[in-house]
Amino acid sequence: MNFFKRTALLSLLSLTLFAAGLMLQQVLEMYQNDTLRDHPEAIEALKDSANNNADAAFLLATGYKEGKIGAIDLKSAYDWYMKAADLGDADAMLMIGWLYYQGDLFGGSNLKRAKYWFSKAADKGIDEAIEMLEILSS
Numbered sequence: 001m002n003f004f005k006r007t008a009l010l011s012l013l014s015l016t017l018f019a020a021g022l023m024l025q026q027v028l029e030m031y032q033n034d035t036l037r038d039h040p041e042a043i044e045a046l047k048d049s050a051n052n053n054a055d056a057a058f059l060l061a062t063g064y065k066e067g068k069i070g071a072i073d074l075k076s077a078y079d080w081y082m083k084a085a086d087l088g089d090a091d092a093m094l095m096i097g098w099l100y101y102q103g104d105l106f107g108g109s110n111l112k113r114a115k116y117w118f119s120k121a122a123d124k125g126i127d128e129a130i131e132m133l134e135i136l137s138s
Contacts, residue, residue: 090124
């Protein structure tokens, strides 16, 4: 994603959070301090933004994956990573590849799907995805 588009999307996210009485920096601090789960208004504002903002969708996905929004919820993480990927987020594509590779959500590893998502992330220049494709191809 180019710099100007990412800046515009971050501005939109900031406006949505501001409308909820929050600042982006506050939400990021809540996430980093592992207190986001204690602020349902912040989670709802992120969800409102996430439908059109890959950064918000990615943050939600990672929050669900790491248990920062509540209990670890890989299904919700997957859904939000998919939303972020649909919005063009390469890091989300990488994470979907990892979910398929690790297989925790799907009852076992699915290397075909993992390669597909690693390939999509690699096409966007994500080095880790390129490395994983090399490993899976050897």
